[in-house]
Amino acid sequence: MKRNDGRKNDQLRPITAKVGVIKNADGSAMFKLGGTTAYSAVYGPRDLYPRFKQDPEKGLLRCDYNMMPFSGHGERVRPGGGRRSKEISMVTQNALLPVINLKGYPNAVVDVFIELTETDAGTRCAGITAASMALADAGIEMKDLVISLSVGMLDGQLLADINGKEDCELGATDIPIAYIPSMDKISLLQIDGEISREELKKALELGKKKCLEIYEIQKKALKQKYAAKVKK
């Protein structure tokens, strides 16, 4: 069975990854997966205000996910965010926290901003993948990168990187995950839709395998930026 966009079941959409795309930021990245494009900018570590939120033991990681008003595939997205973006910001933070050492940044905050310019499903995943590259670019102390990808389940078939049509129109079960290679652990897991225990295990295995492909692309993008710097 071929997928609606002609891909094989375990095939990712075309990927573009770039580091250092936002000049004002301390670190930044762009990650494009098919029709979904996420930009991420990291500012910090910088002073945290209000002061009562400061922690003398360690820094704070703060994530902010947002869809630009023209980024939806249907009607204009009303600015100002809402429950959905609040929740995604929170799970993004949890997905990234295990790799970040905040001990070195007492009383400070590391701000991670994620902005979607265009979307075709998998936006939180693209955001997390971009954010971990941006954090690395900012020189934040990290144990590893984090890669995030959505695995789908449609008509009994497991599909890597489901697109908007598969997710919304065809009604695939959507399983966004985030994976940390060096720990071999999952730091984001959500499921929307029905799936058996055995299938879930297979879905996670597939997700892990495909995340490792993206991992290589992330590393290459980071190396490219710094290789260019060395040449200069």
Add this chain to the structure above:
Amino acid sequence: MISDQKEHILQALKKGIRYDGRKLLDYRDVKVETGFVHGAEGSAKVTIGDTEIIAGVKIAIEKPYPDTPDKGNLMVNAELRPMSNPEFESGPPGEKAIELARVVDRGIRESKAIDQEKLCIEKGEKVWSVMIDIVPLNASGNLLDAGALASLAALKNTVFPKLTEDGAINYDEKTKDKLPLQKEPIEITVLKIGDYFIVDPLPEEEELLDARLTAAITADNKICAVQKGGSEPLSIEEIDTMVGIAQDKAKELRKLIR
């Protein structure tokens, strides 16, 4: 601190040099890319030096405003998201974002850039709404000119979505029908710092401005909207000079949009 920096900038301006080595009336490199995001009915990204800004146009069918029952709706909004500059904060639009949106709105509205009567589907009931959102990716000065240029390029790039049989919008399919554009306003901001006039300011220069004048200029060199900013008043001669500079620069920028 500010006064030291101002002194430094003024000394340089006296010699005809800007903070980044440009001449007083030089623009940074400008680049316009259209069709930048697939979700919008029209879009463009404008790069001016380190400033990168996206304008996206969404189209909807809505009820017209009661005072203009036979005209389509136009809305311009700007979001200065914290990703694009460390000084921007999350939350509802502040003064800067509101001014940016309103100044771009006035240039488009007052030049009658869009023939809004052609956007009427059913008088008093149904009209096309054109909604422009301006969002910088990286904000490094001159958002007014960049936002206006991106908006114009995005409008020129816009095509109507298809309609279903019962008259609803099918956003997945686009027609080849372009917006009814009749004027193409270009906005140029001229700053006055001390006795000097400059264009395309860096953020450091914007901090120090005494006055600024943004003028929207049409292809036939008419002025169709103006905004004076800054706390220093301007003489009539100064305004005349600034408008003249805006007209000259508008001609240069106009070559970049097709």
